[in-house]
Amino acid sequence: MTLETPRLILRPFRKEDVDLLAPLFADRDFMRFSLGPYSREQTATFLDKIIGWERAGKPPMLAACLRETGALLGYCGFFHHPEHGIDDVEIGYRLNPAYWNRGLITEGARKVRDHAFADWKLTRVISLIHPENIPSARVAEKNGMAVEKEITFRGFPTMVWAITREQWLALPERAASETR
Secondary structure (H helix, E strand, O other): OOEEOOOEEEEEOOHHHHHHHHHHHOOOOOOOOOOOOOOHHHHHHHHHHHHHHHHOOOOOOEEEEEOOOOOEEEEEEEEEEHHHOEEEEEEEEEEOHHHOOOOHHHHHHHHHHHHHHHOOOOOEEEEEEOOOOHHHHHHHHHOOOEEEEEEEEOOEEEEEEEEEHHHHHOOHHHHHHHOO
């Protein structure tokens, strides 16, 4: 399924996206709050993993593409972490640093959040954010999420931001859009 916002197209990943993702995953800024830059092989493994989620019928991670040009800028969608003892579905996002501070990821994350509750009928979603990652925390806040707790995730301190379906239904922007 493809999702669209005014400036983004969020589409399923394809195997051939590895050639577009590899330079991003090799970029230190793009991977700043992760396990560090990835090789092309590590990027291909990541891509196989997220394509597998969609094939398994799970809410997928999506390629974030600029509507104007079709350029792949990063990703915005769903992560699954049962191997880390986390049952909640995460809304995760990462954007080419050349496109930071334009509101693009906020736009995409809101669309993904709405998709989680309206189409996937999830009862709750989270975002896992390093405490020093202030821009991602701002995106989560604008997405209606609030900090729930701090955990250690992959060896790093991590803030769990969360929103429930009930909280989503009560968001002011939802009420405004339903009265139009």
